Amino acid sequence: MGTFIQLVVDGLSTGSIYAALALAIVLVNQATGLINFAQGGMAVMSAYIAFAVTSAGVPLIIAILAAVLASFVLGAVIERFLMRKFEGGDPDTAVVVTIGLLTLITGVCAWIWSYNNQQFPSLFPIGTLKLFGAVISIRSIGTILVIVAIMVVLQGLFRGTKLGLALRAVAINPQSAGFSGLPVGRLLMVGWGLAAGLGAVAGALVAPQLTLTPGMMDNALVYALAAVILGGLTSPIGVVVAAWLIGVLENLAAVYLPFIGYDLKIAVPFILIFVVLIVRPQGLFGRKAVVRV
Amino acid sequence: MALLELDHVTAFYGAVQVLDGVSLSVPDGGAVGVLGANGAGKTTTLRAISGTVRAGGRIRFDGNDIRGLRPDRVASLGIAHVPEGRGTLGDLSVRENLKVGAYLRRDRAAVASDIDYCLDLFPQLRDRIRSTGSALSGGEQQMLAVARAIMARPRLMLLDEASLGLAPGTAKSVYEAIGRLRRESGIAMLVVEQNANLAFTLVDSATVLEIGRNVLSGSTAELKGMDEIRRAYLGG
Numbered sequence: 001m002g003t004f005i006q007l008v009v010d011g012l013s014t015g016s017i018y019a020a021l022a023l024a025i026v027l028v029n030q031a032t033g034l035i036n037f038a039q040g041g042m043a044v045m046s047a048y049i050a051f052a053v054t055s056a057g058v059p060l061i062i063a064i065l066a067a068v069l070a071s072f073v074l075g076a077v078i079e080r081f082l083m084r085k086f087e088g089g090d091p092d093t094a095v096v097v098t099i100g101l102l103t104l105i106t107g108v109c110a111w112i113w114s115y116n117n118q119q120f121p122s123l124f125p126i127g128t129l130k131l132f133g134a135v136i137s138i139r140s141i142g143t144i145l146v147i148v149a150i151m152v153v154l155q156g157l158f159r160g161t162k163l164g165l166a167l168r169a170v171a172i173n174p175q176s177a178g179f180s181g182l183p184v185g186r187l188l189m190v191g192w193g194l195a196a197g198l199g200a201v202a203g204a205l206v207a208p209q210l211t212l213t214p215g216m217m218d219n220a221l222v223y224a225l226a227a228v229i230l231g232g233l234t235s236p237i238g239v240v241v242a243a244w245l246i247g248v249l250e251n252l253a254a255v256y257l258p259f260i261g262y263d264l265k266i267a268v269p270f271i272l273i274f275v276v277l278i279v280r281p282q283g284l285f286g287r288k289a290v291v292r293v
Numbered sequence: 294m295a296l297l298e299l300d301h302v303t304a305f306y307g308a309v310q311v312l313d314g315v316s317l318s319v320p321d322g323g324a325v326g327v328l329g330a331n332g333a334g335k336t337t338t339l340r341a342i343s344g345t346v347r348a349g350g351r352i353r354f355d356g357n358d359i360r361g362l363r364p365d366r367v368a369s370l371g372i373a374h375v376p377e378g379r380g381t382l383g384d385l386s387v388r389e390n391l392k393v394g395a396y397l398r399r400d401r402a403a404v405a406s407d408i409d410y411c412l413d414l415f416p417q418l419r420d421r422i423r424s425t426g427s428a429l430s431g432g433e434q435q436m437l438a439v440a441r442a443i444m445a446r447p448r449l450m451l452l453d454e455a456s457l458g459l460a461p462g463t464a465k466s467v468y469e470a471i472g473r474l475r476r477e478s479g480i481a482m483l484v485v486e487q488n489a490n491l492a493f494t495l496v497d498s499a500t501v502l503e504i505g506r507n508v509l510s511g512s513t514a515e516l517k518g519m520d521e522i523r524r525a526y527l528g529g
Contacts, residue, residue, distance in 0.1 A: 162392075162396070165385070165389055165392060165393060166393070166396060168382075168384065168385060168389075169382050169385065169389075169393045172382045172383060172384050172385065173380055173381075173382055173383075175345060175364070175376070175380070176376060176380030176381075176382065177382070177393065178345075178363070178364035178365045178368065179343065179364060179368055179373065179374040179375075179376060179380060179442075180368060180373075180393050180394050180396050180397075180441060180444075180445060181365045181368035181369045181396050181397040181445060182365055182393070182396050183365045184364075184365065234384065
Protein backbone atom coordinates (compact mmCIF):
# COMPACT_ATOMS: atom_id res chain seq x y z
CA MET A 1 0.00 0.00 0.00
CA GLY A 2 2.86 2.35 0.88
CA THR A 3 4.44 1.80 -2.54
CA PHE A 4 1.13 2.42 -4.27
CA ILE A 5 0.54 5.76 -2.53
CA GLN A 6 4.09 6.79 -3.22
CA LEU A 7 3.72 5.98 -6.91
CA VAL A 8 0.48 7.92 -7.07
CA VAL A 9 1.88 11.02 -5.37
CA ASP A 10 5.04 10.94 -7.49
CA GLY A 11 2.84 10.50 -10.56
CA LEU A 12 0.78 13.52 -9.54
CA SER A 13 3.98 15.48 -9.13
CA THR A 14 5.40 14.65 -12.59
CA GLY A 15 1.90 15.06 -13.96
CA SER A 16 1.88 18.55 -12.47
CA ILE A 17 4.86 19.53 -14.57
CA TYR A 18 3.15 18.29 -17.73
CA ALA A 19 0.11 20.19 -16.51
CA ALA A 20 1.98 23.50 -16.22
CA LEU A 21 3.15 23.24 -19.81
CA ALA A 22 -0.26 22.00 -20.96
CA LEU A 23 -1.93 24.99 -19.29
CA ALA A 24 0.40 27.32 -21.18
CA ILE A 25 -0.53 25.58 -24.43
CA VAL A 26 -4.25 25.88 -23.59
CA LEU A 27 -3.77 29.57 -22.77
CA VAL A 28 -2.22 30.33 -26.16
CA ASN A 29 -4.86 28.21 -27.84
CA GLN A 30 -7.67 29.99 -25.99
CA ALA A 31 -6.22 33.35 -27.00
CA THR A 32 -5.10 32.63 -30.56
CA GLY A 33 -6.59 29.32 -31.65
CA LEU A 34 -3.06 27.97 -32.27
CA ILE A 35 -1.06 25.12 -30.77
CA ASN A 36 2.32 26.55 -29.84
CA PHE A 37 4.94 23.81 -30.18
CA ALA A 38 7.61 26.23 -28.99
CA GLN A 39 6.03 26.40 -25.52
CA GLY A 40 8.48 23.80 -24.17
CA GLY A 41 11.49 25.57 -25.64
CA MET A 42 10.30 28.89 -24.28
CA ALA A 43 9.96 27.31 -20.83
CA VAL A 44 13.57 26.08 -21.04
CA MET A 45 14.72 29.57 -21.98
CA SER A 46 12.83 30.90 -18.96
CA ALA A 47 14.51 28.36 -16.70
CA TYR A 48 17.90 29.46 -18.03
CA ILE A 49 16.99 33.07 -17.29
CA ALA A 50 16.10 32.13 -13.71
CA PHE A 51 19.33 30.12 -13.54
CA ALA A 52 21.40 33.07 -14.75
CA VAL A 53 19.76 35.46 -12.29
CA THR A 54 20.13 33.14 -9.30
CA SER A 55 23.75 32.35 -10.27
CA ALA A 56 24.38 36.09 -9.91
CA GLY A 57 23.51 35.72 -6.23
CA VAL A 58 19.83 36.63 -6.25
CA PRO A 59 17.53 34.47 -4.05
CA LEU A 60 15.85 31.69 -6.05
CA ILE A 61 12.24 32.77 -5.56
CA ILE A 62 13.04 36.29 -6.79
CA ALA A 63 15.03 34.88 -9.71
CA ILE A 64 12.01 32.77 -10.71
CA LEU A 65 9.66 35.75 -10.44
CA ALA A 66 12.09 37.79 -12.57
CA ALA A 67 12.12 34.96 -15.12
CA VAL A 68 8.32 34.87 -15.16
CA LEU A 69 8.25 38.61 -15.85
CA ALA A 70 10.98 38.42 -18.51
CA SER A 71 9.15 35.51 -20.14
CA PHE A 72 5.91 37.50 -20.23
CA VAL A 73 7.72 40.22 -22.18
CA LEU A 74 9.49 37.66 -24.39
CA GLY A 75 6.19 35.90 -25.18
CA ALA A 76 4.50 39.19 -26.03
CA VAL A 77 7.42 40.22 -28.26
CA ILE A 78 7.39 36.85 -30.08
CA GLU A 79 3.68 37.30 -30.76
CA ARG A 80 4.00 40.91 -31.89
CA PHE A 81 7.02 40.59 -34.14
CA LEU A 82 6.95 36.98 -35.32
CA MET A 83 3.55 35.29 -34.98
CA ARG A 84 1.59 38.43 -35.95
CA LYS A 85 2.81 37.97 -39.53
CA PHE A 86 1.22 34.52 -39.70
CA GLU A 87 -2.04 35.11 -37.84
CA GLY A 88 -5.09 35.32 -40.03
CA GLY A 89 -3.31 33.21 -42.63
CA ASP A 90 -3.14 29.45 -42.91
CA PRO A 91 -3.11 28.01 -39.36
CA ASP A 92 -0.87 25.16 -40.56
CA THR A 93 1.81 27.66 -41.54
CA ALA A 94 1.62 29.29 -38.13
CA VAL A 95 2.02 25.93 -36.41
CA VAL A 96 5.08 25.12 -38.53
CA VAL A 97 6.50 28.51 -37.52
CA THR A 98 6.14 27.54 -33.85
CA ILE A 99 8.03 24.30 -34.55
CA GLY A 100 10.79 26.34 -36.18
CA LEU A 101 10.77 28.62 -33.16
CA LEU A 102 11.26 25.59 -30.89
CA THR A 103 14.39 24.60 -32.82
CA LEU A 104 15.66 28.17 -32.81
CA ILE A 105 15.17 28.72 -29.08
CA THR A 106 16.77 25.38 -28.22
CA GLY A 107 19.74 26.37 -30.40
CA VAL A 108 20.04 29.79 -28.79
CA CYS A 109 19.99 28.26 -25.28
CA ALA A 110 22.71 25.79 -26.29
CA TRP A 111 24.76 28.57 -27.84
CA ILE A 112 24.61 30.75 -24.70
CA TRP A 113 24.66 28.09 -21.96
CA SER A 114 26.04 25.00 -23.81
CA TYR A 115 24.50 21.50 -23.88
CA ASN A 116 26.07 20.60 -20.52
CA ASN A 117 23.74 19.80 -17.65
CA GLN A 118 23.48 22.64 -15.14
CA GLN A 119 22.41 22.11 -11.54
CA PHE A 120 19.23 24.10 -10.91
CA PRO A 121 18.36 24.62 -7.22
CA SER A 122 14.96 23.42 -6.00
CA LEU A 123 12.34 25.80 -4.70
CA PHE A 124 11.31 23.25 -2.06
CA PRO A 125 13.30 21.75 0.85
CA ILE A 126 14.69 18.25 0.28
CA GLY A 127 12.88 16.56 3.22
CA THR A 128 10.17 13.91 3.15
CA LEU A 129 6.82 13.36 4.83
CA LYS A 130 5.26 10.11 6.05
CA LEU A 131 1.71 9.66 4.85
CA PHE A 132 -0.28 6.43 5.33
CA GLY A 133 2.99 4.51 5.45
CA ALA A 134 4.34 6.10 2.27
CA VAL A 135 7.40 8.32 2.12
CA ILE A 136 6.58 11.40 0.11
CA SER A 137 8.97 14.17 -0.82
CA ILE A 138 8.06 17.73 0.09
CA ARG A 139 9.04 18.67 -3.46
CA SER A 140 6.25 16.47 -4.87
CA ILE A 141 3.66 18.05 -2.60
CA GLY A 142 4.93 21.56 -3.35
CA THR A 143 4.84 20.97 -7.10
CA ILE A 144 1.28 19.69 -6.91
CA LEU A 145 0.13 22.66 -4.80
CA VAL A 146 1.71 25.18 -7.17
CA ILE A 147 -0.16 23.67 -10.11
CA VAL A 148 -3.49 23.53 -8.28
CA ALA A 149 -3.08 27.22 -7.44
CA ILE A 150 -2.28 28.13 -11.06
CA MET A 151 -5.20 26.07 -12.34
CA VAL A 152 -7.62 27.86 -10.02
CA VAL A 153 -6.25 31.26 -11.01
CA LEU A 154 -6.52 30.44 -14.73
CA GLN A 155 -10.03 29.08 -14.47
CA GLY A 156 -10.97 32.25 -12.62
CA LEU A 157 -9.27 34.38 -15.25
CA PHE A 158 -11.12 32.77 -18.15
CA ARG A 159 -14.53 32.40 -16.54
CA GLY A 160 -14.68 35.33 -14.16
CA THR A 161 -12.80 38.32 -15.56
CA LYS A 162 -13.27 40.77 -18.36
CA LEU A 163 -9.72 40.11 -19.59
CA GLY A 164 -10.39 36.37 -19.76
CA LEU A 165 -13.64 36.88 -21.63
CA ALA A 166 -11.87 39.20 -24.07
CA LEU A 167 -9.07 36.65 -24.64
CA ARG A 168 -11.63 33.94 -25.41
CA ALA A 169 -13.62 36.22 -27.71
CA VAL A 170 -10.50 37.13 -29.69
CA ALA A 171 -9.57 33.47 -30.08
CA ILE A 172 -12.99 32.55 -31.43
CA ASN A 173 -13.37 35.36 -33.95
CA PRO A 174 -10.82 38.20 -33.92
CA GLN A 175 -12.62 40.31 -36.50
CA SER A 176 -15.99 40.05 -34.82
CA ALA A 177 -14.34 40.80 -31.46
CA GLY A 178 -12.79 43.92 -32.99
CA PHE A 179 -16.25 45.17 -33.94
CA SER A 180 -17.02 45.34 -30.22
CA GLY A 181 -13.91 47.44 -29.62
CA LEU A 182 -11.56 44.70 -28.36
CA PRO A 183 -7.94 45.64 -29.10
CA VAL A 184 -7.18 42.35 -30.81
CA GLY A 185 -3.42 42.77 -31.24
CA ARG A 186 -2.82 43.77 -27.65
CA LEU A 187 -4.94 40.90 -26.33
CA LEU A 188 -2.98 38.39 -28.43
CA MET A 189 0.25 39.76 -26.94
CA VAL A 190 -1.17 39.39 -23.43
CA GLY A 191 -2.22 35.81 -24.18
CA TRP A 192 1.25 34.84 -25.39
CA GLY A 193 2.85 36.72 -22.50
CA LEU A 194 0.75 34.95 -19.86
CA ALA A 195 1.48 31.58 -21.44
CA ALA A 196 5.22 32.26 -21.49
CA GLY A 197 5.08 33.31 -17.82
CA LEU A 198 3.29 30.07 -17.01
CA GLY A 199 5.90 28.15 -18.99
CA ALA A 200 8.55 29.80 -16.81
CA VAL A 201 6.91 28.26 -13.74
CA ALA A 202 6.93 24.86 -15.46
CA GLY A 203 10.61 25.29 -16.30
CA ALA A 204 11.50 26.21 -12.72
CA LEU A 205 9.61 23.17 -11.41
CA VAL A 206 11.15 20.64 -13.77
CA ALA A 207 14.75 21.91 -13.89
CA PRO A 208 15.79 20.74 -10.39
CA GLN A 209 14.61 17.18 -11.17
CA LEU A 210 16.03 16.75 -14.65
CA THR A 211 18.92 19.24 -14.40
CA LEU A 212 18.95 22.11 -16.83
CA THR A 213 19.68 21.29 -20.50
CA PRO A 214 18.39 22.83 -23.73
CA GLY A 215 16.32 19.73 -24.48
CA MET A 216 14.99 19.40 -20.93
CA MET A 217 11.35 19.96 -21.89
CA ASP A 218 11.21 17.78 -25.03
CA ASN A 219 9.64 14.81 -23.26
CA ALA A 220 7.43 17.01 -21.11
CA LEU A 221 6.13 18.72 -24.25
CA VAL A 222 5.01 15.38 -25.68
CA TYR A 223 3.20 14.54 -22.45
CA ALA A 224 1.74 18.05 -22.24
CA LEU A 225 0.32 17.76 -25.76
CA ALA A 226 -1.13 14.41 -24.79
CA ALA A 227 -2.75 16.02 -21.75
CA VAL A 228 -4.11 18.86 -23.88
CA ILE A 229 -5.77 16.45 -26.27
CA LEU A 230 -6.99 14.16 -23.53
CA GLY A 231 -8.33 16.96 -21.33
CA GLY A 232 -9.89 18.97 -24.11
CA LEU A 233 -8.44 22.19 -25.44
CA THR A 234 -11.00 24.44 -23.79
CA SER A 235 -10.75 23.39 -20.17
CA PRO A 236 -7.88 24.34 -17.82
CA ILE A 237 -9.21 21.95 -15.15
CA GLY A 238 -9.58 19.24 -17.78
CA VAL A 239 -5.96 19.38 -18.92
CA VAL A 240 -4.64 19.36 -15.35
CA VAL A 241 -6.71 16.30 -14.48
CA ALA A 242 -5.57 14.65 -17.73
CA ALA A 243 -1.92 15.47 -16.99
CA TRP A 244 -2.24 13.97 -13.52
CA LEU A 245 -3.94 10.89 -14.95
CA ILE A 246 -1.08 10.46 -17.39
CA GLY A 247 1.58 10.94 -14.70
CA VAL A 248 -0.05 8.48 -12.33
CA LEU A 249 -0.94 5.82 -14.91
CA GLU A 250 2.49 5.72 -16.46
CA ASN A 251 4.06 5.38 -13.01
CA LEU A 252 1.72 2.57 -12.02
CA ALA A 253 2.08 0.81 -15.38
CA ALA A 254 5.86 0.93 -15.16
CA VAL A 255 5.79 -0.91 -11.83
CA TYR A 256 2.70 -3.10 -11.95
CA LEU A 257 2.70 -4.16 -15.61
CA PRO A 258 6.06 -5.91 -16.00
CA PHE A 259 5.86 -6.12 -19.81
CA ILE A 260 5.73 -2.31 -19.99
CA GLY A 261 8.39 -1.33 -17.46
CA TYR A 262 10.28 1.96 -17.55
CA ASP A 263 11.31 1.69 -21.19
CA LEU A 264 7.80 1.52 -22.61
CA LYS A 265 6.00 3.77 -20.16
CA ILE A 266 5.97 6.69 -22.61
CA ALA A 267 3.48 4.65 -24.66
CA VAL A 268 0.94 4.64 -21.84
CA PRO A 269 -0.51 8.12 -22.36
CA PHE A 270 -0.88 7.49 -26.06
CA ILE A 271 -2.75 4.24 -25.60
CA LEU A 272 -4.97 6.20 -23.24
CA ILE A 273 -5.48 8.92 -25.85
CA PHE A 274 -6.51 6.41 -28.51
CA VAL A 275 -9.07 4.89 -26.22
CA VAL A 276 -10.48 8.23 -25.03
CA LEU A 277 -10.62 9.84 -28.45
CA ILE A 278 -12.51 6.92 -29.91
CA VAL A 279 -15.16 7.33 -27.23
CA ARG A 280 -15.09 11.13 -26.76
CA PRO A 281 -13.45 12.97 -29.68
CA GLN A 282 -13.65 16.34 -27.85
CA GLY A 283 -11.51 15.05 -24.96
CA LEU A 284 -12.61 14.26 -21.42
CA PHE A 285 -13.66 17.80 -20.50
CA GLY A 286 -13.68 19.69 -23.78
CA ARG A 287 -16.80 21.03 -25.43
CA LYS A 288 -17.85 19.69 -28.77
CA ALA A 289 -17.00 22.09 -31.57
CA VAL A 290 -20.00 22.77 -33.76
CA VAL A 291 -18.97 23.55 -37.30
CA ARG A 292 -21.57 25.29 -39.42
CA VAL A 293 -21.28 25.23 -43.16
CA MET B 294 -24.60 68.12 -40.18
CA ALA B 295 -24.42 64.52 -41.21
CA LEU B 296 -23.20 62.03 -38.60
CA LEU B 297 -21.51 59.85 -41.21
CA GLU B 298 -20.27 61.06 -44.55
CA LEU B 299 -18.68 59.01 -47.32
CA ASP B 300 -17.16 60.95 -50.18
CA HIS B 301 -15.93 59.07 -53.26
CA VAL B 302 -14.80 56.05 -51.29
CA THR B 303 -12.79 53.43 -53.18
CA ALA B 304 -11.61 49.96 -52.19
CA PHE B 305 -9.75 47.08 -53.76
CA TYR B 306 -9.52 43.34 -53.05
CA GLY B 307 -6.09 42.67 -54.50
CA ALA B 308 -6.22 44.08 -58.02
CA VAL B 309 -10.01 44.03 -58.23
CA GLN B 310 -11.67 47.37 -57.62
CA VAL B 311 -14.80 46.78 -55.54
CA LEU B 312 -15.74 50.37 -54.67
CA ASP B 313 -15.39 52.98 -57.38
CA GLY B 314 -16.43 56.20 -55.66
CA VAL B 315 -19.27 55.54 -53.24
CA SER B 316 -20.78 58.63 -51.62
CA LEU B 317 -23.52 58.73 -49.03
CA SER B 318 -24.41 60.40 -45.78
CA VAL B 319 -26.35 59.37 -42.69
CA PRO B 320 -27.91 62.14 -40.57
CA ASP B 321 -27.73 61.90 -36.77
CA GLY B 322 -30.58 59.60 -35.75
CA GLY B 323 -31.43 58.81 -39.38
CA ALA B 324 -31.56 55.47 -41.17
CA VAL B 325 -30.21 55.01 -44.69
CA GLY B 326 -30.44 51.90 -46.83
CA VAL B 327 -27.83 50.56 -49.24
CA LEU B 328 -29.43 48.43 -51.93
CA GLY B 329 -27.94 46.54 -54.83
CA ALA B 330 -27.26 43.16 -56.34
CA ASN B 331 -24.65 40.67 -55.19
CA GLY B 332 -21.16 42.04 -55.74
CA ALA B 333 -22.31 45.66 -56.02
CA GLY B 334 -20.08 46.63 -53.09
CA LYS B 335 -22.66 46.92 -50.30
CA THR B 336 -20.76 44.85 -47.74
CA THR B 337 -17.44 46.40 -48.74
CA THR B 338 -18.89 49.86 -48.10
CA LEU B 339 -19.64 48.86 -44.50
CA ARG B 340 -16.21 47.22 -44.16
CA ALA B 341 -14.53 50.40 -45.38
CA ILE B 342 -16.33 52.35 -42.64
CA SER B 343 -15.48 49.89 -39.85
CA GLY B 344 -11.83 49.68 -40.91
CA THR B 345 -11.79 46.02 -41.97
CA VAL B 346 -10.86 46.82 -45.56
CA ARG B 347 -8.39 49.44 -46.75
CA ALA B 348 -10.18 52.30 -48.47
CA GLY B 349 -9.49 55.50 -50.38
CA GLY B 350 -11.56 58.68 -50.51
CA ARG B 351 -13.00 60.38 -47.46
CA ILE B 352 -14.89 58.83 -44.55
CA ARG B 353 -15.96 61.24 -41.82
CA PHE B 354 -17.80 60.40 -38.61
CA ASP B 355 -19.04 63.20 -36.38
CA GLY B 356 -16.75 65.58 -38.22
CA ASN B 357 -13.57 63.49 -37.81
CA ASP B 358 -11.71 61.61 -40.52
CA ILE B 359 -11.91 57.91 -39.59
CA ARG B 360 -10.55 56.35 -42.78
CA GLY B 361 -7.70 53.93 -42.02
CA LEU B 362 -8.44 53.59 -38.30
CA ARG B 363 -8.26 50.10 -36.76
CA PRO B 364 -11.66 48.39 -36.26
CA ASP B 365 -11.47 48.62 -32.48
CA ARG B 366 -10.72 52.35 -32.70
CA VAL B 367 -13.68 52.86 -35.03
CA ALA B 368 -15.86 50.91 -32.59
CA SER B 369 -14.66 53.05 -29.70
CA LEU B 370 -15.88 56.18 -31.53
CA GLY B 371 -19.44 54.83 -31.45
CA ILE B 372 -19.86 52.74 -34.60
CA ALA B 373 -21.15 49.20 -34.14
CA HIS B 374 -20.79 46.87 -37.13
CA VAL B 375 -23.22 43.93 -37.25
CA PRO B 376 -21.43 41.87 -39.86
CA GLU B 377 -22.79 39.65 -42.58
CA GLY B 378 -22.81 36.13 -41.14
CA ARG B 379 -23.51 37.64 -37.71
CA GLY B 380 -20.07 37.16 -36.14
CA THR B 381 -21.47 35.07 -33.30
CA LEU B 382 -18.85 34.10 -30.71
CA GLY B 383 -19.90 30.47 -30.81
CA ASP B 384 -18.15 29.10 -27.72
CA LEU B 385 -19.42 31.92 -25.51
CA SER B 386 -22.85 31.96 -23.90
CA VAL B 387 -25.47 34.48 -24.95
CA ARG B 388 -24.79 36.50 -21.80
CA GLU B 389 -21.02 36.42 -22.46
CA ASN B 390 -21.59 37.56 -26.05
CA LEU B 391 -23.54 40.51 -24.70
CA LYS B 392 -20.78 41.30 -22.18
CA VAL B 393 -18.22 41.30 -24.99
CA GLY B 394 -20.43 43.89 -26.68
CA ALA B 395 -20.04 46.12 -23.63
CA TYR B 396 -16.25 45.67 -23.52
CA LEU B 397 -15.45 49.37 -23.79
CA ARG B 398 -17.91 50.47 -21.13
CA ARG B 399 -17.18 51.05 -17.45
CA ASP B 400 -20.75 51.80 -16.24
CA ARG B 401 -21.63 48.38 -14.82
CA ALA B 402 -25.12 49.21 -13.62
CA ALA B 403 -26.13 50.62 -17.00
CA VAL B 404 -24.61 47.56 -18.73
CA ALA B 405 -26.84 45.30 -16.63
CA SER B 406 -29.93 47.32 -17.51
CA ASP B 407 -28.95 47.31 -21.20
CA ILE B 408 -28.73 43.50 -21.09
CA ASP B 409 -32.28 43.57 -19.75
CA TYR B 410 -33.32 45.91 -22.55
CA CYS B 411 -31.86 43.54 -25.18
CA LEU B 412 -33.65 40.56 -23.65
CA ASP B 413 -36.84 42.58 -23.66
CA LEU B 414 -36.34 43.51 -27.32
CA PHE B 415 -35.53 39.89 -28.26
CA PRO B 416 -37.48 37.70 -25.80
CA GLN B 417 -36.23 34.48 -27.45
CA LEU B 418 -32.72 35.32 -26.21
CA ARG B 419 -33.93 35.47 -22.62
CA ASP B 420 -34.76 31.75 -22.72
CA ARG B 421 -31.36 30.96 -24.26
CA ILE B 422 -29.26 33.22 -22.04
CA ARG B 423 -27.02 30.35 -20.87
CA SER B 424 -26.77 28.56 -24.24
CA THR B 425 -23.62 28.94 -26.30
CA GLY B 426 -23.86 31.10 -29.38
CA SER B 427 -23.32 28.14 -31.70
CA ALA B 428 -26.36 26.36 -30.26
CA LEU B 429 -28.71 29.15 -31.36
CA SER B 430 -30.84 29.11 -34.50
CA GLY B 431 -29.94 31.46 -37.36
CA GLY B 432 -32.62 33.93 -36.33
CA GLU B 433 -31.50 33.89 -32.71
CA GLN B 434 -27.89 34.43 -33.80
CA GLN B 435 -28.97 37.46 -35.82
CA MET B 436 -30.83 38.83 -32.80
CA LEU B 437 -27.75 38.22 -30.67
CA ALA B 438 -25.57 40.06 -33.19
CA VAL B 439 -27.85 43.10 -33.06
CA ALA B 440 -28.09 42.88 -29.28
CA ARG B 441 -24.29 42.72 -28.96
CA ALA B 442 -24.06 45.89 -31.03
CA ILE B 443 -26.67 47.57 -28.79
CA MET B 444 -24.50 46.75 -25.76
CA ALA B 445 -21.80 49.10 -27.05
CA ARG B 446 -24.28 52.03 -26.89
CA PRO B 447 -23.27 53.13 -30.38
CA ARG B 448 -24.33 56.32 -32.16
CA LEU B 449 -24.35 54.52 -35.49
CA MET B 450 -25.12 50.89 -36.29
CA LEU B 451 -23.96 49.24 -39.52
CA LEU B 452 -26.36 46.40 -40.35
CA ASP B 453 -25.27 43.93 -43.01
CA GLU B 454 -27.98 41.69 -44.49
CA ALA B 455 -29.80 41.06 -41.23
CA SER B 456 -32.36 38.97 -43.15
CA LEU B 457 -29.85 36.67 -44.85
CA GLY B 458 -30.71 32.99 -44.53
CA LEU B 459 -33.75 33.60 -42.30
CA ALA B 460 -37.30 32.40 -42.88
CA PRO B 461 -39.50 35.31 -44.04
CA GLY B 462 -41.42 35.47 -40.76
CA THR B 463 -38.21 35.49 -38.71
CA ALA B 464 -36.63 38.16 -40.92
CA LYS B 465 -39.73 40.31 -40.50
CA SER B 466 -39.70 40.03 -36.71
CA VAL B 467 -35.96 40.86 -36.61
CA TYR B 468 -36.65 44.02 -38.63
CA GLU B 469 -39.60 44.92 -36.42
CA ALA B 470 -37.35 44.72 -33.36
CA ILE B 471 -34.69 46.82 -35.06
CA GLY B 472 -37.40 49.36 -35.95
CA ARG B 473 -38.47 49.49 -32.33
CA LEU B 474 -34.82 49.93 -31.30
CA ARG B 475 -34.50 52.83 -33.70
CA ARG B 476 -37.58 54.58 -32.33
CA GLU B 477 -36.58 54.07 -28.71
CA SER B 478 -32.83 54.73 -28.92
CA GLY B 479 -32.37 57.17 -31.77
CA ILE B 480 -29.33 55.20 -32.96
CA ALA B 481 -28.50 56.14 -36.55
CA MET B 482 -28.40 53.18 -38.95
CA LEU B 483 -26.79 52.30 -42.24
CA VAL B 484 -28.65 49.26 -43.52
CA VAL B 485 -27.33 46.94 -46.23
CA GLU B 486 -30.09 44.69 -47.49
CA GLN B 487 -30.94 42.65 -50.57
CA ASN B 488 -34.57 42.49 -49.56
CA ALA B 489 -35.63 46.07 -50.35
CA ASN B 490 -39.15 45.52 -49.01
CA LEU B 491 -37.71 44.81 -45.58
CA ALA B 492 -35.21 47.67 -45.79
CA PHE B 493 -37.96 50.13 -46.67
CA THR B 494 -39.79 49.30 -43.42
CA LEU B 495 -36.80 50.70 -41.54
CA VAL B 496 -35.01 53.41 -43.54
CA ASP B 497 -35.97 56.99 -44.48
CA SER B 498 -33.87 57.03 -47.64
CA ALA B 499 -31.62 54.74 -49.62
CA THR B 500 -28.92 54.60 -52.23
CA VAL B 501 -28.56 51.94 -54.91
CA LEU B 502 -25.10 50.60 -55.75
CA GLU B 503 -24.09 49.01 -59.04
CA ILE B 504 -20.54 47.71 -59.55
CA GLY B 505 -19.10 49.86 -56.82
CA ARG B 506 -20.78 53.21 -57.39
CA ASN B 507 -24.06 54.96 -56.57
CA VAL B 508 -26.51 54.94 -59.46
CA LEU B 509 -29.61 56.20 -57.64
CA SER B 510 -30.48 57.81 -54.35
CA GLY B 511 -33.67 59.11 -52.86
CA SER B 512 -36.19 58.99 -50.08
CA THR B 513 -37.99 55.72 -49.44
CA ALA B 514 -41.19 57.09 -50.98
CA GLU B 515 -39.39 58.30 -54.12
CA LEU B 516 -37.58 55.01 -54.61
CA LYS B 517 -40.72 52.95 -54.09
CA GLY B 518 -42.35 54.92 -56.92
CA MET B 519 -39.61 54.22 -59.45
CA ASP B 520 -40.28 51.51 -62.01
CA GLU B 521 -36.72 50.21 -62.18
CA ILE B 522 -36.57 49.85 -58.39
CA ARG B 523 -39.90 48.02 -58.37
CA ARG B 524 -38.76 45.65 -61.09
CA ALA B 525 -35.30 44.96 -59.70
CA TYR B 526 -35.84 44.93 -55.95
CA LEU B 527 -39.50 44.86 -55.00
CA GLY B 528 -40.71 41.91 -57.08
CA GLY B 529 -42.72 43.64 -59.80
